[in-house]
Amino acid sequence: MLDVKNICKTFNAGTVNEKRALNGVSVHINDGESIAVIGGNGAGKSTLLNAVAGVWTVDEGTISIGGVDVTHLPEHKRAAYIGRVFQDPMMGTAATMQIEENLALAARRGKKRGFRAGITKAEREEYRELLRTLDLGLENRMTSKVGLLSGGQRQALTLLMATLQKPKLLLLDEHTAALDPKTAAKVMETTRTLVNRDRLTTLMITHNMKDAIEYGDRLIMMNEGKIVLDIAGEEKQKLTVEDLLARFSVASGGAMLSDKAILS
Template sequence: MLDINGVYKVFLPGTVNEKIVLRNVCLKLDEGDFATLIGSNGAGKSTLLNCIAGVHSPDKGIIKINGVDVTKAIEYKRAYLLGRVFQDPMMGTVSNMSIGENIAFAVRRGQKRTLKQCITNTERDKYRELLKILNLGLEDRLNTSAGLLSGGQRQALTFLMATVKKPKLLLLDEHTAALDPATAEKILNLSHEIIKENNLTTLMVTHNMRDAIKHGNRLIMMHEGRIVLDIKGQEKQRLTVDNLLKRFGKASGAEFESDRALLY
């Protein structure tokens, strides 16, 4: 489903501040894989996600999604393949459009925008049903501006929008990091359910080791621009935090930057 081969990304090339953020990254996700991606600050997780999404274009290597070579495709042209949820809850919705309009906007991802109504009445009924899954009472507030929702509500809505039109690949970029712990867990469990139910191929960046271990069938760890661990199947299910830290030390020859990742 996702095939990344030999990707390099360099920021500020040719200057004293030159930084190689991705070094020969190779990663293959099969259909239905739910991979968590973990690593310390500056490991290149977000950059990798941005390269997949087309925010950055890699300096070397090839990225294929669902067999389509998207390495050179600009962001909006590959959007039809992807569902994305961002770290910042403000990023995922349009604040001055209603909840209904936001969903309708996402349903048309990758389609040509025409002079047809942006949301039809049949769609309204459909989205009301859809919003019930979230269990937040949003189904009664279809005409409310998304800007009036709380961070958690917006993130839940964004998740729904990212998955309502089933994407070939779902990219979650620390999508619960800006929420309080209780809300974060709620959103994460909701994500888990929707991903399972729709069998979505997912790549989820997280800072939280426990979450990375708890969710998904694969765990990928990055360090200094490289993928140092790729744990799957039975092995992934038996994984503990201690165990993971030890393996990380062995694989990278470094201590995992523990301040943020372990505190949770």
């Protein structure tokens, strides 16, 4: 479904702040596969996700989604294939718009927007049912401004928006990192439910080793802009946090993960 070939990205090239964020990354994700991405700060995890989402274009390499070469497509055109949830709960929704308006915007992702109604009556009913599945009581607050919701509620809503139209690829960028542990667990549960329901091809960044091990079919570890570990199948199922730390230490030549990663 996703085919990333040898992509490179350098920020601030030619200055003292030059940073080679992606250094020849290649990864292939099969249809319906879900992958957890881990790595220390500055390893290139978010850069990889942003490269796929098209926040900027890569310096080298190609990216294709479902057989379509998207390497040079702008972000808003790639959005036709991609559902995204960001780390910052503020980023995925429009705070000054209503819950139902946000969902209606997401329902039109990748479609031509013309002079049809921004939201229809039939849609409202559909959204009410979908919101009910979140079990957050949002189905009774459909005309409330999203800005009034808590961080966890916003992330759950963003998840719903990202999957409202089945995306070819779901990108989750540490989407529970800004939440308290209890809310984070709940949002992770919602993620699992939605991903399993639609068999979504997913790329999820996490700082949480446990989440990375429990979640998904495959685990990728990044260091210094490269993929240093790629564990799948039975091997992944047997993995423990201790294994992972040990293997990371070997793969990265003795470097340690950030404190945050070790503590979690």
